[in-house]
Amino acid sequence: MSERPEAETDDPNLLAGEYVLGVLDHDARREAERRLAADPAFARDVAAWSERLGPLLEEIAPVSxxxxxxxxxAAALAPRPPRASCRTERGSGAPGRLSPPGRWRPASLRSRC
Amino acid sequence: MESAHAPSEVADLARARLVAGIRRCAAGERAALQELYRDTSAKLYGVCLRILGDRTEAEDVLQETYIAVWRQAARFDPQRASPITWLATIARNRAIDRLRSSARFRSSEPIEAANETADCAPLASEVVARSQEHAALLRCLGELEPQQADCVRTAFFEGLTYDALAKRMGVPPGTMKSWMRRSLMRLRGCLEGGA
Incomplete structure (x- = not known):
């Protein structure tokens, strides 16, 4: 693999390496992520780079x-049963309040009933 | 060059356990996430702290990470990624995202005296290999110019952009970029059975 001219700049494999290394700025990173989601070959490159550079993670000491x-x-992913019990307590479950949006949000931690 | 990666000949127990844990998460088993957390959160917290350098931010990102692990568990492919790398990569990516978005709010970038030491990450020579894969990577990093190898390490451990790295090293961003790309190419060649 000898040195090649800077024309390499479009090599998607190197872009994958840059993404994994973490040197891309915010916008370039978003762009790489879009590509990651849409382009299986690029996703394979990213996975391969993660495995290549991943061993550096072994140098990081664990901290509890x-x-x-x-x-x-745990709270964020808690199953929904509390809702059921809220409903029973309230007697007639008002259908309107049964379904918080499917997505987790921090607020859901405290607003079960 | 497909996804040929570290040939983990011995499916070591810890690894098998993590793979099983992630699969159980994918199947919706909450207890599995708790076990996974118990086994890996110290590692992942270390990663977040390393990138972010701030406990509160790191705790936040760690929490997001396990929520993401739960949601993305079905996407884990043990053929392609080792489980701990997969987990740590989720943490590291989220930490870098956090870093980038907080950098956006600070209109002036956090710049440590942009000249002085032309040292990116010292200590590279003192690192002890932890595994075969790590040893191979260290050997290949050792074939780069020391300064450039240090930049690779700094980029990886601190999540710095080209611009920030260039400032730290006192070189133009374009120079940093071509150093890094050359380093990546050489690493790729070296790790793929090259020299």
Missing amino acids: PPEHVWAGV
């Missing part, structure tokens, strides 16, 4: 996170 982080994850 504070407990509340898991609590936040």
